[in-house]
Amino acid sequence: MIGTEYNFDPMCPDLLRDPYPYFSHLREHDPIHRSDLGFWVVTRYADNRHVLTDKGFGQGDFVRNIRLFYDDDFDVLAQSSYAWLSRVFVMQDPPQHTRVRNLVASALSLKRIREMEPRIRELAKAQLIRFSEGSDSNFITRFAYLFPTLVMCDMLGLEEDEFSEELLLQLNQAVADTFPVFETRALAQEELALANRQMDFLTDFFDELFERRRKSPKDDLTTAMVQAGEGEDALTQEELTTSVIGLFGAGFETTAHMIGNGMYLLGSHEDQRNKLAADHSLAEAATEEILRYESSLQATYRTALSPQAIAGVEIPEGDRVLTIVAAANRDAAVFDRPEMFDISPREQKPLTFGGGIHYCVGAALARLEGKVFLEELFTHFPDFVVDINGAEQRQAFLFRGFSSLPVSLHSG
Numbered sequence: 367m368i369g370t371e372y373n374f375d376p377m378c379p380d381l382l383r384d385p386y387p388y389f390s391h392l393r394e395h396d397p398i399h400r401s402d403l404g405f406w407v408v409t410r411y412a413d414n415r416h417v418l419t420d421k422g423f424g425q426g427d428f429v430r431n432i433r434l435f436y437d438d439d440f441d442v443l444a445q446s447s448y449a450w451l452s453r454v455f456v457m458q459d460p461p462q463h464t465r466v467r468n469l470v471a472s473a474l475s476l477k478r479i480r481e482m483e484p485r486i487r488e489l490a491k492a493q494l495i496r497f498s499e500g501s502d503s504n505f506i507t508r509f510a511y512l513f514p515t516l517v518m519c520d521m522l523g524l525e526e527d528e529f530s531e532e533l534l535l536q537l538n539q540a541v542a543d544t545f546p547v548f549e550t551r552a553l554a555q556e557e558l559a560l561a562n563r564q565m566d567f568l569t570d571f572f573d574e575l576f577e578r579r580r581k582s583p584k585d586d587l588t589t590a591m592v593q594a595g596e597g598e599d600a601l602t603q604e605e606l607t608t609s610v611i612g613l614f615g616a617g618f619e620t621t622a623h624m625i626g627n628g629m630y631l632l633g634s635h636e637d638q639r640n641k642l643a644a645d646h647s648l649a650e651a652a653t654e655e656i657l658r659y660e661s662s663l664q665a666t667y668r669t670a671l672s673p674q675a676i677a678g679v680e681i682p683e684g685d686r687v688l689t690i691v692a693a694a695n696r697d698a699a700v701f702d703r704p705e706m707f708d709i710s711p712r713e714q715k716p717l718t719f720g721g722g723i724h725y726c727v728g729a730a731l732a733r734l735e736g737k738v739f740l741e742e743l744f745t746h747f748p749d750f751v752v753d754i755n756g757a758e759q760r761q762a763f764l765f766r767g768f769s770s771l772p773v774s775l776h777s778g
């Protein structure tokens with residue numbers, strides 16, 4: 367039972383295990399909640415949309431925002447992981463945000479994504495077959511991460527002789543160790559030191575890649591970014607590396623958990639699994655439902671750029687607002703039977719990909735990866751077995767998923 371004095375805490379173990387009763391409580395009793403941690407928390411669909419799309423909210427003063435979780439004299443930009451985060455375009459307001467986003471958005475246009483579909487399908491099938499032949503049953507590391515990472519490598523133009531599977535796993539781990547800087551809390555000292563080390567590793571890796579493309583250009587996104595860096599509105603080397611790490615990481619960290627969460631949900635909802643097995647054309651709607659029901663990115667945040675009001679509650683300038691899209695996605699004011707996982711097409715779109723000027727630039731790609739994965743899975747391995755009792759959850763609030771999920775693609 368959640369008491370009336372409930373105070374939102376993203377570290378609470380019960381919340382990490384199952385956040386939805388907390389979201390439901392907040393939506394109903396305290397929709398514009400002021401956490402003792404010093405930020406506001408919004409959970410209703412309409413309020414989330416308002417904060418994400420209204421120009422009165424933006425990213426604001428990065429250093430001040432991070433210091434909220436640490437002491438006032440904490441040297442934010444001396445930490446390479448936070449210094450990186452401060453430069454990533456998702457953390458910036460226009461005009462800087464617009465400049466880099468436009469470049470990235472052109473590489474991820476609907477047309478480009480559609481053209482990539484056959485290759486994405488080939489990768490999904492090949493990786494499923496490899497997984498089925500391997501001895502490691504952890505579906506998260508051995509498929510859910512690898513598949514979207516290979517798609518990102520393809521998109522960036524990384525050739526197979528430029529990476530080994532071991533390097534990919536290292537890059538996956540580096541992103542997983544660095545992305546806690548997005549969380550709305552102070553990181554423990556060792557956690558921050560690890561994030562900094564891993565950020566240095568990612569920076570070196572992508573600096574070298576840009577250097578290679580500068581010397582020998584290819585027909586790929588990496589070369590396009592380098593060449594955009596040579597025009598009038600030049601991107602600096604630092605901007606290039608920052609953006610590509612952001613894109614690379616965003617391109618698999620959330621998608622990996624969409625796939626892992628999807629596998630778990632199908633394993634735990636036999637009726638929905640049977641529905642999809644009987645009609646593969648539901649794969650697109652099923653992906654959307656996985657994203658709604660168990661969003662792999664639970665929340666994002668904004669800063670009030672001037673005094674604002676949300677549903678009549680005054681928000682002073684500079685205050686931070688956590689927009690919990692995963693709570694919005696179960697708002698009964700918008701969704702029928704919001705607490706039910708049901709892959710039949712729904713009318714309303716979830717807020718999983720955010721809204722406004724920062725709306726996920728990779729949404730079409732993520733949706734396509736989800737759909738293709740499900741189609742290939744049900745076509746080639748319809749008897750897959752998910753060991754839901756063996757699942758291990760990640761201990762993270764923002765990026766929700768599993769660290770381990772044993773799966774066998776063959777029955778018996």
Ligand code: HEM
Binds near residue numbers: 723724
């Ligand atoms: C299931 C998968 C995904 C989810 C749930 C997701 C979610 C989101 C959300 C909620 C935002 C908005 C953040 C904000 O407003 O503060 C966002 C932004 C972004 N996403 Fe995704 N994303 C996914 C996949 C991807 C993929 C595959 C890519 C790249 C290929 C990508 C690249 C980005 C980038 C670069 C931004 C920043 C956009 C901007 O600031 O203008 N995402 N994503």
